[in-house]
Amino acid sequence: AQSVTQLGSHVSVSEGALVLLRCNYSSSVPPYLFWYVQYPNQGLQLLLKYTSAATLVKGINGFEAEFKKSETSFHLTKPSAHMSDAAEYFCAVSDPNNDMRFGAGTRLTVKP
Amino acid sequence: DTGVSQNPRHKITKRGQNVTFRCDPISEHNRLYWYRQTLGQGPEFLTYFQNEAQLEKSRLLSDRFSAERPKGSFSTLEIQRTEQGDSAMYLCASSRLLGTEAFFGQGTRLTVV
Numbered sequence: 001a002q003s004v005t006q007l008g009s010h011v012s013v014s015e016g017a018l019v020l021l022r023c024n025y026s027s028s029v030p031p032y033l034f035w036y037v038q039y040p041n042q043g044l045q046l047l048l049k050y051t052s053a054a055t056l057v058k059g060i061n062g063f064e065a066e067f068k069k070s071e072t073s074f075h076l077t078k079p080s081a082h083m084s085d086a087a088e089y090f091c092a093v094s095d096p097n098n099d100m101r102f103g104a105g106t107r108l109t110v111k112p
Numbered sequence: 113d114t115g116v117s118q119n120p121r122h123k124i125t126k127r128g129q130n131v132t133f134r135c136d137p138i139s140e141h142n143r144l145y146w147y148r149q150t151l152g153q154g155p156e157f158l159t160y161f162q163n164e165a166q167l168e169k170s171r172l173l174s175d176r177f178s179a180e181r182p183k184g185s186f187s188t189l190e191i192q193r194t195e196q197g198d199s200a201m202y203l204c205a206s207s208r209l210l211g212t213e214a215f216f217g218q219g220t221r222l223t224v225v
Contacts, residue, residue: 009152034213043116043203043216044155051212090154099145099168100205100214102154 002027002093006103014111019063019078021106023091026072033074034092034100035065044090050074061085086110116217118204124223125194132190133220137206144187145214146179147203148172155203161187194224 007022025031032051036044048059055067065076074091088107094100117136125131137144142163147155158177159169163184173179176194181187191198201221205214 006154032212036216041219041221043218044205046213046215049213099157099160100207101157102147105152105154 002031002095002101004091004093004101004103006089006091006106008106009104010107010109012109012111013081015083016080019076019081019085019108021076021089021091021108023065023074023076023103024072025074025091025093027093027095029095031093031095033065033067034094035059035063035074035076036090036092036102038088038090038105047076047089081108081110083110083112116204116206116215118202118217118220120220121218122221122223124225127194127196127224129194130190130192131194131222132188133202133204133222135187135189135204135206135217137186137204138208138215141206141208141215142184143207143209143214144181145205145207146187146189147205149201149203149219150199158189191222194222196224198222199224 003026005024034049035047038044047063048057050057050067058064063078088105090105091103119134145160146158149155161181176192179189201219203219205216207214
């Protein structure tokens with residue numbers, strides 16, 4: 001079965017600094033990969049998705065992620081953090097034969 | 113398109129009582145998922161439906177849990193004889209096709225006292 005590992009349960013950056021949230025996946029077939037964001041007491045909102053087209057995927061709010069098959073990674077980046085980016089971020093994997101599975105999440109804190 | 117709707121948003125119940133949650137997916141979506149999320153954790157897969165058929169159930173889904181999706185429309189998740197360990201956020205999501213993104217509802221927060 002597919003799975004996801006998010007490295008770092010907490011990441012803290014200063015406003016304006018680079019955001020890098022790490023995600024590694026395991027899948028026996030070519031995966032679909034997703035990043036979701038969750039604000040307190042809310043459901044999950046899709047940031048971006050990879051579905052075997054371009055390996056560099058751009059999402060909402062200035063986020064992007066790069067699919068690297070050789071590293072089985074799908075790290076999320078944003079060049080310049082804003083205070084409003086503070087939230088919980090989840091990486092998820094699915095494939096044509098299975099449902100969607102999530103990582104444990106990374107809490108992003110943005111310091112002024 | 114009003115998105116995925118979950119009711120109620122909050123539920124407080126006494127231990128041993130039964131509770132039922134409802135999820136209304138996006139209308140043209142044929143896949144529906146239930147997840148459970150506890151504080152500081154990612155969503156844990158519980159079960160999913162393809163139309164009205166329940167295709168997979170997690171080992172987390174004990175015999176106290178049951179889910180239905182009659183006629184492939186809305187879904188209900190029932191927990192019988194609730195325990196304090198059932199306290200969590202229960203998330204519902206729906207998707208159009210295999211492997212496409214899932215759209216989430218706001219969740220139902222269950223507190224068992």
